[in-house]
Structure formats: structure tokens, C-alpha cells
Amino acid sequence: MQAGAAKAGKPSNKRQLAAWLFVLPFIVLYLLFLIYPAIRVCYLSLTNSDIAGQGQFTGFNNFTTLFQDQDFWASVVHTAYFVLLTVVPNTVLGFIFALLVVRLRRFRLFVLACFFLPYVLPVSVTYDAAIWVLDTNFGIVNLLTGSNIAWFQDPALAMPSVAGVTIWWTVGFNMLLFIAGLQNIPKEYYEAAALDGASGFNRFTHITCPLIWPVASLVLVIQLILQFKIFDQIYLLTLGGPFNSTVVVLLYMYRQAFLQGRGGYAAAIALMLVLIIIVASVVQFRLLRIRRTTA
Amino acid sequence: MKTGRFSILGFLCTLLTLVMALAWIFPVYWLTITSLKTEDQTIVVPPSFVPWPPNFDAFVYVLQNSPFIRWYINTIVVSVTVTFFCILFALMCAYA
Numbered sequence: 001m002q003a004g005a006a007k008a009g010k011p012s013n014k015r016q017l018a019a020w021l022f023v024l025p026f027i028v029l030y031l032l033f034l035i036y037p038a039i040r041v042c043y044l045s046l047t048n049s050d051i052a053g054q055g056q057f058t059g060f061n062n063f064t065t066l067f068q069d070q071d072f073w074a075s076v077v078h079t080a081y082f083v084l085l086t087v088v089p090n091t092v093l094g095f096i097f098a099l100l101v102v103r104l105r106r107f108r109l110f111v112l113a114c115f116f117l118p119y120v121l122p123v124s125v126t127y128d129a130a131i132w133v134l135d136t137n138f139g140i141v142n143l144l145t146g147s148n149i150a151w152f153q154d155p156a157l158a159m160p161s162v163a164g165v166t167i168w169w170t171v172g173f174n175m176l177l178f179i180a181g182l183q184n185i186p187k188e189y190y191e192a193a194a195l196d197g198a199s200g201f202n203r204f205t206h207i208t209c210p211l212i213w214p215v216a217s218l219v220l221v222i223q224l225i226l227q228f229k230i231f232d233q234i235y236l237l238t239l240g241g242p243f244n245s246t247v248v249v250l251l252y253m254y255r256q257a258f259l260q261g262r263g264g265y266a267a268a269i270a271l272m273l274v275l276i277i278i279v280a281s282v283v284q285f286r287l288l289r290i291r292r293t294t295a
Numbered sequence: 296m297k298t299g300r301f302s303i304l305g306f307l308c309t310l311l312t313l314v315m316a317l318a319w320i321f322p323v324y325w326l327t328i329t330s331l332k333t334e335d336q337t338i339v340v341p342p343s344f345v346p347w348p349p350n351f352d353a354f355v356y357v358l359q360n361s362p363f364i365r366w367y368i369n370t371i372v373v374s375v376t377v378t379f380f381c382i383l384f385a386l387m388c389a390y391a
Contacts, residue, residue: 022391026384100312103305107313114316117323129322132329138338140325168319 045267051257055264062268072269074244075252076276078159082230082248083280085163087223091216093167094174101175102182116172123169127236130165155245158238162246166233170226174219181215182208217288224284228277249273330354 040053045062049055066072097115104111118126133140134151142148151161185208193203231250234240240247240255247255249269257266329337331349357363 019391022387026388029384097315100308100315104309104312107309107316111312111316114320117320121323125326129326132325133322140342143340143342168322 041267041270044264045271047264049263049267050261051263051266053263058264062265065265066268066272071244071247072249072252072272075247075249078246079228079230079248081159082163083224083227085160086166086227087220089163090167090171090174090223090227091219093171094219095178095212095216097171097175098178098182102179115175118169119172121169123232124236126165126169127233130168130237134161134165152238153242155242158242158246162233162237165237166227166230169233174223177215177219178212181212185211220288221281221284225277225281228273228280249276 044053046057046059047055048058048061101108101111101115118129121129131139134142136142136148136150136153139151141151149157152158189207189211190203193207198206229250230248231254234246234248234251235254238246240251250273253266253269253273256262256269328344328346330353331351332343332346333350333352336343336346336350
């Protein structure tokens with residue numbers, strides 16, 4: 001907008017006005033539905049408001065309570081555990097699937113569809129499919145193996161099970177990103193390396209891996225941010241149970257806000273989660289950048 | 296990448312890919328055929344993998360006992376509205 005006006009010589013007021021009018025709907029919506037709520041959450045975190053937003057200003061009371069809240073730190077640990085169980089496996093599995101699909105000639109579309117189809121399902125359908133497959137009494141896995149493993153009711157198994165369902169659900173998208181990355185690697189590199197006598201394994205480690213790394217680091221960052229925001233699957237599959245072993249930060253926030261009616265406290269939790277995600281993303285971004293320049 | 300020769304390793308890789316793909320699609324398949332079973336069939340041991348003849352009672356039940364069409368219209372209204380205004384405002388921003 002600025003550059004266009006400058007190029008046209010004297011920026012006429014009429015053009016400026018037209019430009020602003022065009023941007024206006026977006027700016028109004030953006031301020032109204034993003035910036036204002038964000039500021040409001042920051043303010044609410046300093047009050048003892050209920051869920052309707054009525055309450056007194058209490059300074060940093062919420063945060064001092066939060067730092068001593070065992071349940072909150074447990075939820076942070078659970079979230080970190082979930083992130084650990086999903087981010088790297090999801091990325092690695094996406095990469096493996098991409099490698100498997102790319103080398104196919106027959107069945108290619110069929111395999112691609114099989115891997116990608118779960119991604120288009122809504123989360124509640126994913127939940128239904130997971131229950132029909134993994135239910136303790138009627139799940140097909142337990143029926144076929146004759147076991148009675150309580151996938152979602154055993155405290156030790158609940159989180160890995162939810163992570164497994166999440167990976168099953170979302171790996172297709174990572175696979176697509178990796179396939180796009182693999183197809184962007186020029187064929188000439190492989191031909192030249194083959195002429196120089198590089199083995200298949202060497203071609204993989206010295207051509208594929210470094211050239212796919214930008215895609216991999218992008219997927220890792222996206223995954224990290226996405227998985228910190230875990231809520232839907234937990235809410236549907238375990239509701240935080242068994243014995244609160246799968247209570248994640250957002251579920252804890254939801255409970256505080258909508259079940260306990262502590263709006264201010266929930267706002268404080270939300271801000272802490274934002275802080276955690278920002279710190280984790282920055283740390284990861286730095287680590288990946290360093291790896292990239294040395295690779 | 297492509298050698299054109301038949302290799303054991305390549306064959307095993309393809310086989311693994313197909314097995315993984317079938318395992319990946321299986322929950323969706325299972326969900327679909329479960330919807331075509333009667334209530335008793337869904338929990339029968341051993342489970343049947345191809346319920347024949349298919350039973351559409353569940354679909355009939357859903358359509359008759361819930362305002363399913365209404366829910367569908369709601370979904371369509373929301374998605375079309377959101378798409379329309381998203382494109383409209385984004386287009387205006389890009390034009391300005």
C-alpha cells in the first residue's frame with residue numbers, strides 16, 4: 001500500500017482513503033476478536049474474576065497461587081510428556097511414510113489415500129474410531145488378541161494411547177510436507193552421486209537428509225506448537241482420567257474456568273501456557289538453526 | 296532412485312508399505328462397517344469383518360430420531376459464511 005502510493009508519485013488522499021477502506025473490515029475484526037480479547041485476558045489474570053469477568057483487581061495473587069499449585073505443575077508435566085510422545089515420533093513417521101510412498105510406482109495413490117485419510121476426519125470421528133478399535137471390552141484389538149488391556153483407563157497406558165491416536169490422526173499432513181520436500185530435491189544430484197559410485201545408503205545420508213532438513217525443522221516447530229495445545233483428544237478420550245493422569249494444561253484451564261468458575265485464575269494459566277510455548281519454540285528454533293548451519 | 300531391476304529389498308519395502316497403509320486405514324474401515332451392523336453384531340465374538348447383508352438401521356435411526364438434516368445445514372451455513380468472508384476480506388486487504 002505504502003510502496004504503491006509512493007511509486008505513483010504524490011499519494012493522493014482519495015487513494016489513501018480507498019486503501020484504508022479496503023483494509024478496514026480486517027482491522028476491525030482483528031482488533032475486536034484477537035487484540036481486545038488478548039488484552040482482556042492479560043487484565044483478567046490480575047483479578048479474581050469469575051467466568052463472567054466480574055471481580056476485583058488482586059495484583060499478582062493468581063500467579064503466586066499458580067506457582068504453588070501442585071495440580072498445575074502436574075498438568076505441565078503431563079503436557080510435556082504428551083509433547084515428547086508425539087512431536088518427534090510424528091515427524092519421523094511422516095518422513096518414513098514419505099520415503100515409502102515416494103519410491104512406489106504402483107498403488108501410489110491408494111497408499112497415499114490410506115495414510116492421509118485420517119487427517120481429514122473431525123476429532124470426534126477420530127475418537128469414535130479409536131473407541132471401536134481400542135475399547136477395553138468391545139475394541140477389535142482386544143477382541144482379536146484376547147486381552148483386556150484398558151488402553152484409555154490404565155494410568156500408565158492412557159497418555160501413550162492418546163498420543164498414538166493423535167499420531168494416527170495427524171501423520172498424513174506431515175507426510176505430505178515431506179513428500180513435497182523430497183520431490184523438490186533435483187534428480188541430477190542422485191544421478192551424479194550414482195556416477196561417482198555412491199551407494200544407496202550414502203546417497204540417502206549425504207543428499208536426502210541434508211536437503212530435507214529445512215522441511216523437517218519446519219515440521220518439528222509446527223508440531224511442537226500444535227501438540228502443546230493438546231485438548232480435544234484428551235477431552236474426548238480420557239477427560240483427564242484415570243486418576244488425573246492425563247490432565248493437560250488446557251484441560252486444567254478449562255476445569256478452572258468453566259467448572260470452578262475461576263476466570264481470573266484460568267487466564268493466568270493461559271498466559272503461562274503461552275509463555276511456555278513461546279520459550280519452547282524459541283529454544284527449538286535456535287537448536288534447529290544451529291544444526292542446519294553445521295550440517 | 297529407479298533401477299528397473301527387480302530386487303528382494305524393493306519388494307519387501309513395497310510389501311511393508313502396503314501392510315502399513317492397510318493398518319492405517321483399518322480403523323476407518325472398521326468404523327464404517329460397524330455402522331452397518333446391528334447392535335448385537337457390533338459386540339459379537341468373534342467379530343465379523345464383512346457384515347453381510349449390510350444393515351442400515353443405524354442410519355435410519357439417526358435420520359428419524361435426531362434433527363440430523365438441520366445439523367448438516369448448520370454446518371454448511373457456518374462453513375460457507377466463514378469461507379466467503381475470509382476470502383472477501385483477505386482479497387480486499389491484498390487489493391489495498
